[in-house]
Amino acid sequence: MILNQYLAKARGVGVDIELLSLSxxxxxxxxxxxxxxxxxxxxxxxxxxxxxxxxxKTEVEKCGSVTVSPRRRMDGGYEWNRSALGSATLGITFCGAFVAETGSLAFPSGPGFGTLASLLPETHLALSYAKDCRPDLGGYLAEFGADIPSRLTFVTGPSRTGDIEASMTTCVHGPGRVLHWIISA
Known part of the structure; x- marks a missing residue:
């Protein structure tokens, strides 16, 4: 089953995964x-x-947290307050799909996917539905046909780099912790 393959791959790269019901x-x-x-x-x-x-949104605000969201610009686009976004402890995004072959989360450009919210806060929580699991990257990309988004971000585990004194360091170029909650619909 492709979901089990995804679970093994993603956990292997450090993603904390939970399978949840909407309730x-x-x-x-x-x-x-x-x-x-x-x-x-x-x-x-x-x-x-x-x-x-x-x-x-309701649950986060019930907990007493302030939500930081993009605002609509005059030209119809959206823009984040980057200072407020950078100070957020947690970024919560919806994930367009997740790929079993690599254990990666996929974020196409467009409303609702919030790439910055997945990269700037120290902890990133990606939400998706179980039906959004794809076996491989090629198949996922083929679903777009000629309409491939202008930007497609793949996140494979927490941020890691080995370019600082050849020592593996986390949370330098992105979140130090990635959570993926898969909701059964």
């Missing part, structure tokens, strides 16, 4: 916000699938 999401969000003592949470609130959007 369990509120309790887990509250526990995570409490664990991190998250005063500020980055949420790209544009374009998320319902009912996930309202559930996440």
């Amino acid at each position: 369990d999401l509120n309790l887990r969000l509250a526990a995570l916000v409490d664990e991190l003592k998250a005063k500020s949470v980055a949420l790209p609130l544009i374009g998320w699938p319902e009912p996930l959007l309202l559930t996440v």
Whole structure:
């Protein structure tokens, strides 16, 4: 089963994965916000699938956290307050798909995917549905046909680099902790 392959690969690169029902999401969000003592949470609130959007925003705010979201510009685009985003403890994003072959999370450009919210906060929580698991990268890319997004970001575990005195260091070029909650629909 491709989900089991994904679980093994992603856990192997340091992703903390949980399989949840939608009804369990509120309790887990509250526990995570409490664990991190998250005063500020980055949420790209544009374009998320319902009912996930309202559930996440409501629960985070019930916990007393401030949500940081992009604002609409005059030209119709969106823009983050990067200072506020950079101070967020937790970034929560929706994941377009996840790839079993590599254990990677896929974030196409466009509303709701919030690449900056997945990269700047120290902890990144990606949410997706179990049906969004894809066997391999080639198959996932083929789904776009000629309409490949202008930007497609793949996240494979927490940020790591070995360019500082040849010593492996985390949380330098992105989050030090990546969580992936897969929701059974």
